Amino acid sequence: MATNYKESLLKHYADKVTFSEEKAEEFWVEKENFLEIMSYLKRMGMDLLSDITSVDAKEYFEVVYQLFDHASGEHFTIKVKLDHEKPEIESLANLWCSANWLEREVYDLMGITFLNHPNLERILLWEGFDGYPLRKDFVNDHHNRMGAKPQ
Amino acid sequence: MSDAVKTQTYTLNLGPQHPSTHGVLHVVVEMDGEYCVASKTKIGYLHRGIEKLAESRTYPQVIPYTDRLDYLSGISNNLAYVLAVEKLMGVEVPERAQYIRMITAELMRIASHMVGIGIYIMDLGAVTGAFYPFQLRERVLEMLSQLCGARMTFNYIRIGGVAADLNEDFFKHYEAFLKECPAFIKQYHTLVDDNEIFHARTKGIGKITAEKALNYGLTGPNLRASGVDYDLRRDRPYLQYGKYQINVATTEHGDCYDRYMVRMKEVEESFRLIQQFIQDIPEGPIMAKVPKVIKPPVGDAYHEAENPKGILGCYVASDGSTNPYRVHFRRPSFSNIAIYDEIFIGHKMADLVAILASFDIVLGEIDA
16 A cells, blocks of 8 residues: 555644755755654655765755665655754754765765764775865865865 | 684775775674674765765766766766756756667666676686676677767767767677677676586675665665665656666675676667667657756655665755756665675675675765
């Protein structure tokens, strides 16, 4: 039986989710309610956390989650805004194992901290690398490849 | 006496420079005698920062970089990126171009699986079995090089269509491919399927349950080998796949043997699809009308495509300029190998090599 995720989400968390006007499958969540809503979606049957990525919007960070129910093909893009000074968000590694590495990648390249992550360390770059390369203030300095310093 | 005798675990480095790690994968395994008790997969030796580089290139200039992700299936990677940009721009692609894209993507799947299977068999100790599939791959690469002049770094799919139309030389090689492919598949099944050594090395090794596979975000043949019937070409169709009935191959055990079997079945299915596509391909233009300077509107788009290794997702964010504001690739091999640390435990060293190879990983994609 196919679950109507959008309807039940709006029924239970009408004041906590903001659906995008252009894209039917996309909604915003506040950082405080994030874990609660993700746990709810997991219980409802969203079983494939396909991707986690992040965007440095200069004033704030955006973390973008792609969540699927493989049986019905239902899909959600979930976006969370984070403070630029101290970007922190709850880890999903206890709900979906796939979050473990995906979050480590975001932490490594964008410098977003995932709280309660079982093993939050750099994954593509080495420990001790200075800065987070995907941030917009990171200088892509070809002459100093061994770790350009952010200005 | 027995109180005094103790065993000790020892640490063994598998890779990063070792032929059976398919590139520069580094696994630090803790062994208790013959058996693995803990493991830690380390990646990043081939990290080139493609996502960061993309931010200083224009939209079309990013396409060649995607060839270097999973370098065994360049066209499929081109496709996922281009589809995401087209989604962002709202471009309507001509039908003929869509068919050509499907044909080349399926050819790519055959070529990629041929390497995947060949190297896998080689890691298990066979040499003949390793080079047979390369013959068929060669046929496919010959066809594709007639289209775009390259054998691995294609840069063939363009925003709005494809770079060149199917030509006479392509069809010349296609005829040969038509003859060889079914014969090869039959021959290869006879060679490998019932081989006693192959059975002993792969049956019941590296078992993954359906639930665990989904939880770890496995996709593609590795997911389907665990019995999860999920294929984007059928379940969230893109291009013209929705028009066709696609028989998704699945197996139930989720062990190394099944991962081989699923790939062979997929090759058969792709071969059938290619013939249908070539039969049905309409006449018409191969490029949509797109502006000379590509400037997508402000916003973002995410598109997933069923690649040979699994689902390649591409996230593109635009700030309205000629360069993408952010490009992110969800690489299937990266998500697939996160499960290694868990399934390695309890297996012997030789089995680790079998499991590693059965996933058909490409390090260019894992490290991006």
